[in-house]
Amino acid sequence: MKGYRRYFGKKILWFIITLVVAVILNFILPRLMPADPVAAITGKMAQGVTDASTTKEIYERFQKVFGTDKPIVVQFFIFVKNALRGDFGFSFSQYPRTVSDIIGNAIPWTLALQLPAIIIGWLLGNLLGALAAYIRKGFDKVLMPLSMLFSAIPAFGMAVILLVLFAVKWKIAPVNGGYDIGMIPTFSWNFIKSVIAHYQLPFWSIVLVSIGGQAIGMRSMSIYELNADYVKYSRFLGISDRKIVGYVFRNAMLPQITGLALSIGTMMGGALVAEIVFSYPGLGSTMYKAVTSADYPLISATTLIITIMVLLSTFFLDIIYGFIDPRVKAAQFD
Amino acid sequence: MKNTIRQVFHSPKFVIGFVIFFGILLLSIIYPLVHPGDPLESVFIGSDRGSFTPPGTYFSLYDATSSFRTNLNPKSKTAADRAVVSISDEQRVRMVTWLTAMEIDMDGVDTTDNEALLEIWKANYDESAKPKGMTKSERNACKRLNADLSSSGKETPLKVTSDDESVKIKDIDPMNYVPVNQVKSIVKLPLGTDNFGRDVLKELVSAIGTSLLIGLVAGVIATFIGLVFGLLSGYVGGLVDDIIMFITNIFTVIPSFILLILINYSIGQEARGAMVVAVVIGLTSWTWTTRSVRSQVISLRNRDHVNLSKLSGHSLFRIVMTDILPYIASYVVMAFILQISSAILSEAQLSLLGLGPSTTKTATLGLMMNWAMLYSAHLGGSWWAYFPVIGVIALISFSLNLMNTGLDQVFNPTLRD
Numbered sequence: 114m115k116g117y118r119r120y121f122g123k124k125i126l127w128f129i130i131t132l133v134v135a136v137i138l139n140f141i142l143p144r145l146m147p148a149d150p151v152a153a154i155t156g157k158m159a160q161g162v163t164d165a166s167t168t169k170e171i172y173e174r175f176q177k178v179f180g181t182d183k184p185i186v187v188q189f190f191i192f193v194k195n196a197l198r199g200d201f202g203f204s205f206s207q208y209p210r211t212v213s214d215i216i217g218n219a220i221p222w223t224l225a226l227q228l229p230a231i232i233i234g235w236l237l238g239n240l241l242g243a244l245a246a247y248i249r250k251g252f253d254k255v256l257m258p259l260s261m262l263f264s265a266i267p268a269f270g271m272a273v274i275l276l277v278l279f280a281v282k283w284k285i286a287p288v289n290g291g292y293d294i295g296m297i298p299t300f301s302w303n304f305i306k307s308v309i310a311h312y313q314l315p316f317w318s319i320v321l322v323s324i325g326g327q328a329i330g331m332r333s334m335s336i337y338e339l340n341a342d343y344v345k346y347s348r349f350l351g352i353s354d355r356k357i358v359g360y361v362f363r364n365a366m367l368p369q370i371t372g373l374a375l376s377i378g379t380m381m382g383g384a385l386v387a388e389i390v391f392s393y394p395g396l397g398s399t400m401y402k403a404v405t406s407a408d409y410p411l412i413s414a415t416t417l418i419i420t421i422m423v424l425l426s427t428f429f430l431d432i433i434y435g436f437i438d439p440r441v442k443a444a445q446f447d
Numbered sequence: 448m449k450n451t452i453r454q455v456f457h458s459p460k461f462v463i464g465f466v467i468f469f470g471i472l473l474l475s476i477i478y479p480l481v482h483p484g485d486p487l488e489s490v491f492i493g494s495d496r497g498s499f500t501p502p503g504t505y506f507s508l509y510d511a512t513s514s515f516r517t518n519l520n521p522k523s524k525t526a527a528d529r530a531v532v533s534i535s536d537e538q539r540v541r542m543v544t545w546l547t548a549m550e551i552d553m554d555g556v557d558t559t560d561n562e563a564l565l566e567i568w569k570a571n572y573d574e575s576a577k578p579k580g581m582t583k584s585e586r587n588a589c590k591r592l593n594a595d596l597s598s599s600g601k602e603t604p605l606k607v608t609s610d611d612e613s614v615k616i617k618d619i620d621p622m623n624y625v626p627v628n629q630v631k632s633i634v635k636l637p638l639g640t641d642n643f644g645r646d647v648l649k650e651l652v653s654a655i656g657t658s659l660l661i662g663l664v665a666g667v668i669a670t671f672i673g674l675v676f677g678l679l680s681g682y683v684g685g686l687v688d689d690i691i692m693f694i695t696n697i698f699t700v701i702p703s704f705i706l707l708i709l710i711n712y713s714i715g716q717e718a719r720g721a722m723v724v725a726v727v728i729g730l731t732s733w734t735w736t737t738r739s740v741r742s743q744v745i746s747l748r749n750r751d752h753v754n755l756s757k758l759s760g761h762s763l764f765r766i767v768m769t770d771i772l773p774y775i776a777s778y779v780v781m782a783f784i785l786q787i788s789s790a791i792l793s794e795a796q797l798s799l800l801g802l803g804p805s806t807t808k809t810a811t812l813g814l815m816m817n818w819a820m821l822y823s824a825h826l827g828g829s830w831w832a833y834f835p836v837i838g839v840i841a842l843i844s845f846s847l848n849l850m851n852t853g854l855d856q857v858f859n860p861t862l863r864d
Contacts, residue, residue: 127700131697142709143713261849264848265844265848266840267796281825281828378703381702382796389820412709416705420701420702423705424700424701427700
C-alpha cells in the first residue's frame with residue numbers, strides 16, 4: 114500500500130504542477146499578441162460611426178466587458194477565478210454567446226469521437242503488432258510495411274481520403290457535420306441514426322492512423338521480450354508456450370501504456386485537425402472557427418480545455434499503469 | 448566511422464528510406480532549375496483564374512488553326528463517331544418499313560450496312576410520297592427521321608472569320624489534323640492548376656523545398672536544445688538535472704500542439720513567416736531528445752574511459768565531446784530524423800488550422816493543403832490539388848521512419864530480425 118500511496122501522490126503532485134504551468138502559459142501567450150483584439154471588435158461594432166467620442170465610449174465599454182482595462186496580474190486572477198466557475202467570458206466572434214456555452218456544446222462531440230477512436234486504434238494496433246511478432250513469416254512481411262505506410266499518412270490526410278472515397282465518390286456516407294443539417298438535436302431514433310452515420314468516417318480515419326504506429330511499437334517490444342533470458346529459461350523449464358506468451362505480452366504492454374500516455378497529446382492534436390476536414394462539431398472545428406475569426410477568449414478557452422483533457426488522460430493512464438505494473442505494487446517503485 | 452556508415456548502408460530498410468527521401472530532395476532541387484519561374488504565379492492572364500484546371504497538355508487553339516493541316520482518315524473513336532452516321536435499331540426498322548412500303552427494289556442491299564442503307568434512303572426518300580398502309584403519324588415520324596439523318600452525319604466546317612465577319616479566312620473541317628510539334632504554344636500542366644490558377648506541380652515542388660527546410664531548421668533547433676539539455680542533465684546531474692528534468696517533464700505532458708497554436712496565434716499574422724514557424728516548432732519539440740540523451744548519458748557517465756578522462760583532468764567540454772558524444776551520436780541522428788518528419792507534419796497541421804506561415808510569397812505543403820480545403824477541392828473532385836500533397840507528406844515521413852527503423856536495427860542488435 115505504501116508503494117501505491119507514494120506513486121499516486123507523486124502523480125497527483127505532477128498533475129497539479131503541470132496544470133498550473135499550462136494555465137499560466139494559456140493566459141500569457143495570447144496576451145502577448147501585438148494586435149489589440151478589443152480594438153478589432155470595436156472597429157467592427159462601430160462601423161459607420163464617425164464621432165470619435167462615441168467610438169471611444171464603445172471601446173471602453175468593451176474593455177470593461179472583456180476586462181482588459183485592468184493590470185495583467187489582476188486579469189490573471191480574475192481569469193483563474195472565472196475559469197474555476199466555468200466562466201470564460203463572451204466570445205468575440207459570436208457575441209453575445211458565452212465561450213462556455215460554445216465549448217460546452219463541443220466537448221461531448223470531441224470526447225465521444227476521440228476517446229473510443231484512440232482506445233480502439235491502440236487495442237487493434239497492439240493486437241496486430243503482437244500477432245506479427247508471434248507469427249512472423251508472411252503475416253509480418255505484409256503487415257509491417259502496411260503499418261509503416263499507414264502510420265506515415267497524417268490524420269487529416271486519411272480524413273480527406275476517406276471523405277473523398279466514401280462520401281463524395283461512392284456517396285455511402287454523409288459529407289460533413291455531426292448530424293443532418295435540418296435536424297434538431299433530440300433523442301429521437303432518426304437523430305441517433307444520423308449521428309451514427311456521420312460518426313463513421315471521422316472515427317475510422319483516427320483509428321486507421323493510430324493502428325500503424327502502435328503495431329510497429331508493439332511488434333518491436335514483443336520481439337525484444339521474446340528474446341529475453343526469462344523466456345529461454347521458462348522454455349527450459351517446460352512451461353507451456355501459451356503461458357510464456359501471456360507473460361511476454363504483459364511485459365510488452367507496459368511500455369506501450371507509457372507510450373500512449375506520452376503520445377496522447379500528439380494523437381489528439383492530429384485528431385482535432387481531422388475534425389476540421391469533416392466540419393465535425395467538436396473542439397477542433399470550434400478552434401478553427403476561433404482562429405479564423407480572431408476570437409481570442411474562445412481560442413484561450415479551447416486550448417485550455419484540450420490541455421486539461423490531455424493532462425487528465427495522461428494522469429489516468431499513469432494510474433492504470435500503477436495498477437498493472439507489479440513493481441509499483443511491490444513498493445519497489447523509484 | 449567509415450565502418451559504421453558501411454554497416455548502415457547494408458540495412459535494406461535504411462537504404463529504401465534513404466533513396467526515397469533523397470529522390471524527393473533532388474526533385475525539389477532539380478525541377479526548379481529545369482523549369483524556372485515563380486511557382487506562385489498564375490498561368491492565366493489577367494482576371495481569368497480558371498479555378499482547378501484539370502491536369503493535361505494544353506495547346507493554343509489559335510496556333511493550331513494557323514498551323515499546317517492535313518486531312519486524315521479518323522481512327523480515334525470520337526472522330527470516327529463524328530464522321531460515320533450512326534443509325535439506331537429503331538431508325539433502321541422505320542427506314543426499312545418505309546422503303547418496302549414504297550415497293551423499292553431492295554435486292555442485294557444489306558440493311559445492316561449503315562452507309563448502303565443511307566445511300567438508298569437518300570436516293571428514294573420523298574416527303575410528299577404516301578406509302579400504302581402508313582398512317583399520318585408514321586409518315587411524320589419518317590419526316591423527323593429524315594431531318595435527323597441529314598443534320599447529323601458530317602459536321603459542318605467551323606468558319607474562321609476576320610473582324611469583318613463576312614470575310615471568311617478558312618474553314619476547319621472535322622477531318623483536319625495538325626501535328627502537335629507544329630503547334631508553337633503548348634502549356635503542360637501535369638497536375639493541373641489550383642484555385643488561384645497556379646501550376647500545381649511547380650507549386651508542389653517549391654512547397655516540398657520549403658517544407659523540408661522548415662523540417663531541417665526545426666529539427667536542428669530541437670536537436671541542439673535537446674542535446675545540450677540532455678548532456679547537462681545527464682552528465683552534470685544534481686540541481687541542474689533536477690531543474691532541467693522538471694521543465695522537461697512539464698513540457699512533455701503539456702501537448703506541444705497546443706503550445707504551437709498559442710505561440711503562433713500570439714506572434715500575429717504579419718510576423719509569421721515560414722522560418723518563424725520553423726523556429727517555433729523547433730522550440731516546442733526538444734523534450735523527446737532531452738529525455739533519450741539524458742538516459743544514454745547516465746548509463747555512460749560511470750564507464751571506465753570517462754572516469755579515466757576525469758582523473759586526467761580533462762575539461763568538462765572535452766570529456767563531453769570526446770568521451771560521451773561519439774557514443775550517443777547514433778541516438779542523436781535518429782532523434783534528428785524523427786524531428787524532421789514531425790516538424791513537417793506539425794507545419795501541415797498548423798496551416799490547416801490557419802496558423803501556418805501567413806505568407807502569399809512561398810508555398811508549403813500545409814498551405815497548399817489549406818488552400819485546397821478552403822476552396823473545397825475535395826468536394827469538387829479536383830484530386831490533383833490535394834492528393835499529391837497528402838502523398839508527398841506521407842512519402843516523406845514514410846521514408847524518414849524507414850531510415851530511423853533501419854538505423855535502430857543497426858545500432859540495437861536485439862531488435863534485429
